[in-house]
Amino acid sequence: MHFWGIEIGSWAEWFGAVGTIGAVVTTMFLQHRQGKVRIKVNCKTNYSVPEMILLDYVIEAINVGPIPTEITAAGFLLSDKRHIGFYHEKYPVRLEQEESHEFKEKGQAILATAQAEHFSEKFSIWPYVRNSRGQIFKTKRIKISQKALAEALKPLPPEE
Incomplete structure (x- = not known):
């Protein structure tokens, strides 16, 4: 095949070149993706x-990725960039591939923080964990009412 008087190769050579470039780019993308820390967070x-x-949250x-990581913090993020940390845990917590760890905080501690920090009656929190690289992984937002939280923490009156 000729283009402006220059031999540029056949269609088969062009398709082979494009396929080779595509394979190299795909390999580089997959290698880059595998090198990332991936943490799934549930609450x-x-x-x-x-x-x-x-009782508690x-x-x-x-760790759903192939890279081991260390969790250095867990808690709830608030919409105004403040956070409620789970301070009763021993950090760091190392997570290998497919390993999991549960971080717990008493419901009473969450309510006390909300009241002490003068949160509005209704507020939103995002459960999160942070690793040693400073990356934050979070899950879906939870909407909370201080009144409903206080009610959930009270024992029911005994039945007569």
């Missing part, structure tokens, strides 16, 4: 049964 609450009293961190 749940524990209640005592049958009273349905909120649990943040679970799962």
